[in-house]
Amino acid sequence: MRRLACIALLSCATQGGDGQGDVDLPRTGVGPFRKLEAKEVPGVAPYVLDNLNARYRQPAALALDDGSVALYVVAVDAGQDVIVRTRAQDQRAFYGAVGDFGHKPPVVLRADLPWEGTALAKPAIVRFQGRYALYYRAEAGRIGLARSDDGFRFTKEPQPVLARDASVAWETQDLTGVTAAVLEDRVHLFYASNGAIGEAVSDDGVHFTRVDGHPETPALDPVLQPGPAGSFDAFGVFEPCASPRQTPSGRLQVRVLYTGYEKDPAAGGKSVIAFAGRYGTSGALSRNPLPVYAVGQGEHAPALWGGEAYDMLYVEQSKGYPAIAAAVAPVKQRFAEPDGFAPEP
Amino acid sequence: MRRRSLACALGVGVGAFLASGVASANPLDAFGFGSRETALGGAASADVRGTAANYYNPASIVRAQGLELSIGYMSVAHNLAINGKNTHVDPVRGLNFGIVAPGQLFRIPFAFGLALHLPDDRVSRVRALRQEEPRWELYDNRNQRLYLAANLAIAPFDWLEIGGGLSFMASTRGSLGITGEADIFKSEQSTLRHQVDADLTAVRYPQFGARVHFDETFALAVVYRGQFKLKLDLAADVEGDLARLTTASYQLETHSVNNFLPQQWVFGGSAGFLKRGRRSFVHVNFDLTWVNWSAYEAPVASLDAKLDIPAPPGGWPAGITPPATPQKTVIVPLQLHDRFVPHLGVELRAPVGQRLEMATRLGYELAISPVDDQTGFTNYIDRDRHSFSAGLGVRISGRALANVVREVGIDMHGQVSTLVERTTQKTDPSDFVGDYRAGGSIFNVGMTLTVGFGR
Numbered sequence: 001m002r003r004l005a006c007i008a009l010l011s012c013a014t015q016g017g018d019g020q021g022d023v024d025l026p027r028t029g030v031g032p033f034r035k036l037e038a039k040e041v042p043g044v045a046p047y048v049l050d051n052l053n054a055r056y057r058q059p060a061a062l063a064l065d066d067g068s069v070a071l072y073v074v075a076v077d078a079g080q081d082v083i084v085r086t087r088a089q090d091q092r093a094f095y096g097a098v099g100d101f102g103h104k105p106p107v108v109l110r111a112d113l114p115w116e117g118t119a120l121a122k123p124a125i126v127r128f129q130g131r132y133a134l135y136y137r138a139e140a141g142r143i144g145l146a147r148s149d150d151g152f153r154f155t156k157e158p159q160p161v162l163a164r165d166a167s168v169a170w171e172t173q174d175l176t177g178v179t180a181a182v183l184e185d186r187v188h189l190f191y192a193s194n195g196a197i198g199e200a201v202s203d204d205g206v207h208f209t210r211v212d213g214h215p216e217t218p219a220l221d222p223v224l225q226p227g228p229a230g231s232f233d234a235f236g237v238f239e240p241c242a243s244p245r246q247t248p249s250g251r252l253q254v255r256v257l258y259t260g261y262e263k264d265p266a267a268g269g270k271s272v273i274a275f276a277g278r279y280g281t282s283g284a285l286s287r288n289p290l291p292v293y294a295v296g297q298g299e300h301a302p303a304l305w306g307g308e309a310y311d312m313l314y315v316e317q318s319k320g321y322p323a324i325a326a327a328v329a330p331v332k333q334r335f336a337e338p339d340g341f342a343p344e345p
Numbered sequence: 346m347r348r349r350s351l352a353c354a355l356g357v358g359v360g361a362f363l364a365s366g367v368a369s370a371n372p373l374d375a376f377g378f379g380s381r382e383t384a385l386g387g388a389a390s391a392d393v394r395g396t397a398a399n400y401y402n403p404a405s406i407v408r409a410q411g412l413e414l415s416i417g418y419m420s421v422a423h424n425l426a427i428n429g430k431n432t433h434v435d436p437v438r439g440l441n442f443g444i445v446a447p448g449q450l451f452r453i454p455f456a457f458g459l460a461l462h463l464p465d466d467r468v469s470r471v472r473a474l475r476q477e478e479p480r481w482e483l484y485d486n487r488n489q490r491l492y493l494a495a496n497l498a499i500a501p502f503d504w505l506e507i508g509g510g511l512s513f514m515a516s517t518r519g520s521l522g523i524t525g526e527a528d529i530f531k532s533e534q535s536t537l538r539h540q541v542d543a544d545l546t547a548v549r550y551p552q553f554g555a556r557v558h559f560d561e562t563f564a565l566a567v568v569y570r571g572q573f574k575l576k577l578d579l580a581a582d583v584e585g586d587l588a589r590l591t592t593a594s595y596q597l598e599t600h601s602v603n604n605f606l607p608q609q610w611v612f613g614g615s616a617g618f619l620k621r622g623r624r625s626f627v628h629v630n631f632d633l634t635w636v637n638w639s640a641y642e643a644p645v646a647s648l649d650a651k652l653d654i655p656a657p658p659g660g661w662p663a664g665i666t667p668p669a670t671p672q673k674t675v676i677v678p679l680q681l682h683d684r685f686v687p688h689l690g691v692e693l694r695a696p697v698g699q700r701l702e703m704a705t706r707l708g709y710e711l712a713i714s715p716v717d718d719q720t721g722f723t724n725y726i727d728r729d730r731h732s733f734s735a736g737l738g739v740r741i742s743g744r745a746l747a748n749v750v751r752e753v754g755i756d757m758h759g760q761v762s763t764l765v766e767r768t769t770q771k772t773d774p775s776d777f778v779g780d781y782r783a784g785g786s787i788f789n790v791g792m793t794l795t796v797g798f799g800r
Binding site: 277288 | 430480485769773
C-alpha cells in the first residue's frame with residue numbers, strides 16, 4: 001500500500017511538457033538561416049520566385065511600411081536583362097510567382113542610356129531623403145542611380161555614380177556587385193571588386209567618395225577582404241548586401257551579408273552566404289567565421305528582410321536555371337501555408 | 346508513540362535511500378524550502394526547526410519536540426526579459442513535503458528527517474544548449490528538479506546540535522540508435538527505426554550542519570552543502586541506405602554536465618529581543634552563504650561526430666551535395682566567481698493567549714551574479730538579484746487540538762526578486778546574437794501546513 005502511494009506521488013510529476021525559456025531570444029537578424037520547406041511557400045520549396053523564361057535573380061529587398069517586402073530582381077524581358085519589382089505581404093507568396101496566374105512582376109528599370117549597355121544587374125534599393133533610390137550595375141561595372149517617389153516609376157541619373165577607379169590598387173577588376181545603406185543621413189555604397197568589398201560615401205546619393213577600410217595604412221583599403229586560406233570565403237567576397245540597425249544598446253551596427261567562395265567558381269568552387277559587421281559609420285568589417293546559409297545549391301546574391309519575430313533571406317539559387325529561394329531565421333521559426341499572393345506588386 | 350514514529354520514519358528513509366535512482370536536485374537554493382524560512386529571506390540556519398531544517402541546517406531537525414509532518418506548495422513565476430521581451434522561462438511549481446522524527450539513542454537526543462520537493466511538471470529536465478544560445482543560466486533549467494534529502498542529527502550537549510545527510514541526484518546516460526532507409530528525395534517515405542537506451546544512476550552529495558545556542562535567544566550555525574555534477578552522455582549511431590545510392594554511417598557522441606551545484610558554506614546567527622520570560626518576540630537572523638561558483642562547469646555538450654557517406658558509383662546526382670562532418674565543438678571556458686550571499690530576516694512573534702501565536706516576517710537576500718558580462722561568443726545570462734520577502738504564520742498548540750496533535754502551524758510567504766537590468770555589449774560586431782538588455786523579476790508565493798504530533 002505504501003509502495004503504491006509512493007508511485008502515485010511520483011507519477012504526478014512525470015508528464016512534463018517540452019519547456020520554454022527560449023522565446024524571443026536576442027538576435028542580430030542575420031541568421032543562421034534555414035531554407036523554407038514544402039508548404040511554407042506556394043511553389044516548390046525553397047523557391048519563392050522562379051520562371052524558366054524570366055530567370056529571376058540577384059534580389060534586393062525593401063521593407064515596406066505595411067509589413068510586406070518588395071523585391072527588386074533582375075529578370076529577362078524581351079531578351080534583355082531588366083529590373084522588375086514584386087511584393088509579398090507574408091514575405092513568401094510573391095506577386096507573379098508560380099501559381100499566381102495572370103500576374104507578372106512589372107519592369108521598373110531597363111537599360112536605355114548609352115553607358116549602360118544592354119543589361120542591368122545587381123539592384124540595390126534604399127529610401128533616401130523621402131524617395132526610393134535604386135542603384136544598379138550596368139555595362140563595365142558602372143553603377144547607376146534611379147530615383148522614384150512610388151517605387152515603380154524611376155528617373156535615372158544621366159551618368160554613373162560610381163565606377164572602377166584604376167588608381168585604387170585593389171580595384172583591379174570592374175565593380176561586380178553593389179549595395180546601399182543610409183547611415184546618419186549619408187548613403188554608403190558597398191561594392192565588390194577583385195574578390196574584396198570596398199565602400200564609398202555620399203551626402204546626396206549621387207557624388208561618392210571612397211573611404212578607407214584601414215585608415216592606419218597609407219593605401220586605400222577595402223572594408224572586407226577574403227578570409228584566411230581554407231575558409232569558405234578564401235577565394236573572395238562578392239555581392240554585398242548591407243543592412244544597418246540600431247542595437248538594443250543604442251549602437252549603430254552595419255550588417256553586411258555577402259557571397260563567399262572557397263575557390264574559383266569557374267573551377268568548381270562552392271559558394272556560401274556569410275556575414276560581416278561593424279559598429280559605427282566607418283572602418284573595416286569583421287567577418288563571422290561561420291556561414292549563415294550554405295545549402296550547396298550555388299546560393300549567392302543575398303538580400304535581407306528583417307522583422308520583429310523573424311528575418312528572411314532571399315538568394316539566387318540554381319534550379320537548373322536561376323531562381324529566387326528564401327530562408328528564415330531563427331531556424332525554429334515555422335510557417336503555415338501562405339494565405340495568398342500579394343494582389344499588387 | 347515517539348519510538349513508533351521513529352521506526353516508521355526510518356523505514357521511509359531507508360526506502361528513500363534505496364530509491365535514490367529517481368531522486369533529487371536543487372531548486373531550493375534559488376527559492377527556499379518552507380514558507381517561514383523563505384519569508385525570512387533564507388536567513389534560517391541558526392533559527393530553524395522542524396522539517397525545513399532538512400535543507401537549511403540538518404543539525405536543527407533534532408530540535409523537534411515530536412513527530413512533525415509538513416506539506417506545502419510553492420509557485421515561482423519568472424518574468425525574465427531580454428530586450429524587453431519575456432523569454433518565458435518555465436515556472437517552478439511543486440509540492441514540498443517534510444518529516445522529522447525525533448527520539449533518543451543511548452539517551453542522546455536524536456532525529457531523522459526527510460525533505461522532498463516534488464515539481465508539478467517534471468521530475469527532472471535534461472537540456473543541452475549550444476554555448477552561444479542565450480539562456481538564463483541560473484533559472485532556465487537548473488531548478489527543474491526533484492529534490493530529496495535525508496538527514497540524521499543528534500544533540501550531544503544541551504548547547505550543541507550536529508547533523509548531516511545526503512541529497513540525491515540522477516545522472517543520465519543514453520544511447521540512440523537509428524537504422525533504416527532514408528529517401529533523400531522524399532523524406533516522408535524514409536523508413537527508419539530508432540532505439541533509445543537511457544540509464545539513470547544516482548549521484549549523491551553530502552550536507553551537514555552544526556548549531557550552537559548560548560541561551561534561548563542567541564545561536565550560531567554553520568552548514569555545508571556539497572557539490573554535484575549531473576552528467577549527460579548521449580551516443581547516437583545512424584546507419585542506412587540513402588535512396589539506394591550509397592550506405593551512410595553517422596556516429597555521434599556528446600558529453601556534458603547538465604547540472605552543476607556548487608558547494609556552499611553557510612554561516613548564520615540568530616538573536617532574540619524583547620524577551621518576556623524565556624521567550625523573545627523579535628528575532629533577527631543573518632546568514633552569509635559562500636558559494637563556490639568558480640568550480641562551475643558550463644552545461645555545454647562537447648560533440649564528436651563521424652560521418653561516412655561514400656560517393657555512389659558514378660558520382661552524386663546533380664543537385665545532391667553530401668554534408669560534411671560537423672566539426673568538434675570547441676567549448677569556450679566559462680569562468681564564474683565565488684560569491685558571498687547575505688540573507689537577512691526579521692520575525693515578530695505575537696502570542697495570543699496561551700495556545701495561539703501569530704508571526705510576521707520580513708526578509709532580504711542579495712545575490713550578486715557570479716557570471717561575467719557575456720561580451721564574447723557565449724551567452725550565459727544572469728543579473729544581480731535582490732529578493733524581498735514577507736510572510737505570516739499562525740501556530741495553534743496545546744489541548745485545543747485532539748490529543749495526538751501537539752500543534753498545527755500555517756505559514757505563508759511571498760517573495761519578489763528583482764534582477765537588475767543591465768546592457769551587454771558584444772565586442773565582435775559580427776556576433777550572431779549581438780547586444781542585449783536583460784533583467785526582470787521573479788515572483789514566489791507559497792504556503793506550508795505543519796502538524797506536530799505527540800503531547
